[in-house]
Amino acid sequence: MFTTDLDLAGRPVVVFGGEPAVLRHLARLERTGAQVTVVAPAVCPAIEAMAKAGRLRWHARSWQPDDLRGAWYAIACTPSDDAAIAEAAHKQRVFCTPGDTAALDTAPAGHPGPGVALIGAGPGDPGLITVRGRELLRAADTVLVDRLAPLELLADLRPGAEIIDAAKLPYSRTTAQDQLNGLLVDRARAGRFVVRLKGGDPYLFGCGFEEVSACTQAGIPVTVVPGVSSALAAPALAGIPVTHRGITQEVTIVSGHLAPDQERSLVDWHALGQRKATLVILMGVTHVERTTQLLIRAGRDAATPALIVQDAATRYQRVWHSTLAHLAEDCRTHEVTPPAVFVIGPTAGLKTPRPPASPMP
Structure with a gap:
């Protein structure tokens, strides 16, 4: 994973891969002001939304060695092509790092234990999340994140944290609410501390009560952290x-x-x-x-x-x-x-x- 000490402002960076795990890299890159291009045949809804909003470019196809031409930095986070991408980058003298594919590590000190936290992330500025919300987010084993939640917050997740894109694009692809509820319950029953990260406040047009009800009916402890509503x-x-x-x-x-x-x-x-x-x-x-x-x-x-x-x-x-x-x-x-x-x-x-x-x- 790249270091935020690199001066990437205005520099072309190419990211290979469109799975939710890529969101952590994109969150850090957005902080730097890099010019980001994502190359992947398909991407998760949150990345699609970023491309539609002009926050990055997306080439909807398989990777090619020419994608590295002119790049200052590259990140390979694909299911099977990371080694080939790294080799091509080495030949073109482009600095390339692999995606973070490590398994979940052991829980840090002060880990909350199995359960779910429903966190309102605020209206868009990552600085507007509450202190309690940021504290619990950093302890998460799994994060289910919405499109409207500030994706920059994912940059501070602990190593190995699983990211699940629960984005609901208006009049486009949607993840059924019962499927989201099931993911919360299943991950918590597997012993993980799960954060449901939502834009704004989870109880204002946010289906928060439905998710809390599903967890409590399954015997899963839930913590609700209010957020600033837009x-x-x-x-x-x-x-x-x-x-x-x-x-x-x-x-x-x-x-x-x-x-x-x-x-x-x-x-x-x-x-x-x-x-x-x-x-x-x-x-x-x-x-x-x-x-x-x-x-x-x-x-x-x-x-x-x-x-x-x-x-x-x-x-x-x-x-x-x-x-x-x-x-x-x-x-x-x-x-x-x-x-x-x-x-x-x-x-x-x-x-x-x-x-x-x-x-x-």
């Missing part, structure tokens, strides 16, 4: 409070992943359209036009301020101010993609005051 963090990081004295004293957080007129939707959009409370919508990009139209028809002023925050708490964060009437149009104009948070209400129009300039010496 529902509150995204507006704050954009300089917007969801409540403000004299403006609004209430906030409603809803999921917009279902169309507002779909039978399975449990959100009373008509009632929300008649209120003046701050409305925070998560997972609402796909149905934003139908949602805003319904809110306006129900009584919300079309000129109500609105805010869009995409990729909150990451280096890719983007923020746009809009109105309820123009929210869908602005999403199209700026090509907004998930994950994004919408804030609708009077506070969304507030401007963060700039600090006064320091007096000249």
Whole structure:
């Protein structure tokens, strides 16, 4: 495994392999600012999401010696080609290290023992995980990680920790929830300390209670570590409070992943359209036009301020101010993609005051 002492900023690095074990390497490489290319016929959903977001390039094919041309560094983490890749790298004078394929080592001192920890990793910045969450993550034997969890946190796992990609890409490949529940139970019964690492807070639109219930019904001890939700963090990081004295004293957080007129939707959009409370919508990009139209028809002023925050708490964060009437149009104009948070209400129009300039010496 490569050392973080290498100066990789802006340098081309090629990673061979697309299994979840590669995520640890990618997490460390992302810290360095390297220009990363992944070469693999198939990759796990988290790597696919990173490629779609432009965080790395992915060549969906088998490796070739020419992949090493111009590379400054390489990592081989494939099921069977590591030796051949290392030999090709040696001939081309490219520094290459093998992937970490070692078996799980013995538990470190203070190991929690068999069980499961459900940890909210926060909205995107790895520094926003709680101290308790980071402590338990570093002790994990197995980590089931979601796409929205900060993958940089995987760089600090102990040697030999197993990584399972539990990513659920919107409207794409999904891992059935009962399968995830089964993995948690099976790994814990095998004597491992398992961490379920989830973006945001595990109990806010995160299926956390389902996973806890599955474990407790199987007799598996579970620890729940709350996390910072993007529902509150995204507006704050954009300089917007969801409540403000004299403006609004209430906030409603809803999921917009279902169309507002779909039978399975449990959100009373008509009632929300008649209120003046701050409305925070998560997972609402796909149905934003139908949602805003319904809110306006129900009584919300079309000129109500609105805010869009995409990729909150990451280096890719983007923020746009809009109105309820123009929210869908602005999403199209700026090509907004998930994950994004919408804030609708009077506070969304507030401007963060700039600090006064320091007096000249």
